[in-house]
Amino acid sequence: MKTTGKRSFKNLLIAYAVPIMFIGLSIFTIPLSGFSPEYLVQEMVIRLARNSFLVLALLIPIIAGMGLNFGMVLGAMAGQIGLIFITDWNIVGIPGMALAMIISIPISIFLGWIAGNILNRAKGREMVTSYILGFFINGIYQFIVLYMMGKAIPIGNPALVLSRGYGIRNAINLEGIRQSLDNLISLNIGKVQIPVATFILISAFCFFIIWFRKTKLGQDMRAVGQDMEVAEAAGIPVNKTRIISMIISTVLAGFGQIIFLQNIGTLNTYNSHDQTGMYSIAALLIGGATVSHATIPNIFLGVVLFHLMFVTSPMAGKNLIGSAMLGEYFRLFISYGIIAISLVLYAWRRHKEKERARMNLRGNS
Amino acid sequence: MKRKRLIVQLILILALVGVSAVLFVIGKGHQLLIDNKRATIDGVRVEAYEWVNVYVNGAKKPIEIEEEDRQLAKIAGPWHHIRIEILEDGKVAKTLEKRFTVGLQNSFLLSLQKIVEGKEDWLTPR
Secondary structure, three states: OHHHHHHHHHHHHHHOHHHHHHHHHHHHHHHHHOOOHHHHHHHHHHHHHHHHHHHHOOHHHHHOOOOOOOOHHHHHHHHHHHHHHHHHHOEOHHHHHHHHHHHHHHHHHHHHHHHHHHHHOOOOOHHHHHHHHHHHHHHHHHHHHHHHEOOOEOOOOOOOEOOOOOOEOOEEEOOOOOOOOOOOOEEEEOOEEEEHHHHHHHHHHHHHHHHHHHOHHHHHHHHHHHOHHHHHHOOOOHHHHHHHHHHHHHHHHHHHHHHHHHHHOEEEOOOOOOOHHHHHHHHHHHOOOOOOOOOHHHHHHHHHHHHHHHHHHHHHHHHHHOOHHHHHHHHHHHHHHHHHHHHHHHHHHHHHHHHHHHHHHHOOO | OHHHHHHHHHHHHHHHHHHHHHHHHHHEEEEEEEEEOOEEEOOEEEOOOOEEEEEEOOOOOOEEEEOOEEEEEEEEOOEEEEEEEEEEOOEEEEEEEEEEEOOOOOEEEEEHHHHHOOOOOOEEEO
């Protein structure tokens, strides 16, 4: 009994090793940063509103057993194309955001379909394939935005076009839609401003995922995620289901990127999407999710812990060593390092589970 | 079954196109240039007003326009409302309210002199 209790505690520690590590780090960095609790709470609220939708977009491919969708940058690029068009047409406010989302839908569906088909040819290696696919599609995105826009694709707003007459400028001012969703319904609790409308949208997405898991398609995805061969034998069209999961994730990533950028207020045409996948995945993993299992609480916990580190570490570095740059390096090191640690822990855990199953089959305790 | 599905998909696409068109119209941003400059209307010279406060779409803070000045207001969508207060010696001498509709052009010129004189062409695309 005692041994079982010890083992379950050990299992719990192993399962939540990453969030526990981050909570431990935050305990050090928060007082070192010298930020007031009010400031930190406000920052976390803003960052939760800004990033949660993007991270939620990662859930559906995990349900379908496709791991962490590094290819979500495809959706981010589609969202950015929508934003370029609405900025050119000068469509502002919530209608502008909604129109950008609608424009991104067909592009995301197409890119998601391509990604799904490619990942079906790379079963078992989805994460690395989707990561490289992101680079490939980034090349096409840059070709379209840098060479075709303003030439083959008409762009009328001279503020968007490079001085040579074609190609989009490096930075686009999104003043027309800046914080239009965040400020739609705004609530002040003390000195903390809460973007209620954004949280309503995020909650709606959470309910959608809960509902989606119970639908026929959601159940099919779970079956495919657990065992593709068994699912195929049960008559589930495995490849089609996987493609649909990629399409949904890509479309939602596009929406997430639009929500993210309306909060920032500036679109970095050639870089904004670059780190979308990496940071979202890092946040999800920090929340205690794994390659094969993620829940909605993992997302919120992960976003808070990851961004707590993001906010506090440069200042903690500055106060501790006298250089904010060190903190900056530290947070980059952390975000990439945590993905590596999580993947290693996941592989190690799977190895242990297999070993345990083998032992059980042999009749050993 | 397939045909029914195709019809549903077509309806959905058409609905999305329709919604996009509506969003385009109601979200279209415009620049409204409000002019308080002397003008010649029907051969009669109308002087610029000393000071004008313009409230666009129920804004609490007015756009303040001095004599011979032009100010920019950013508006979105087709339907708008303005309230104009013409001030003389720091006191409101005249108040006017107008409702107007704009097209899909980016920029419009609003002449205060023409509004006050009751002319039809007080709002022109630019």
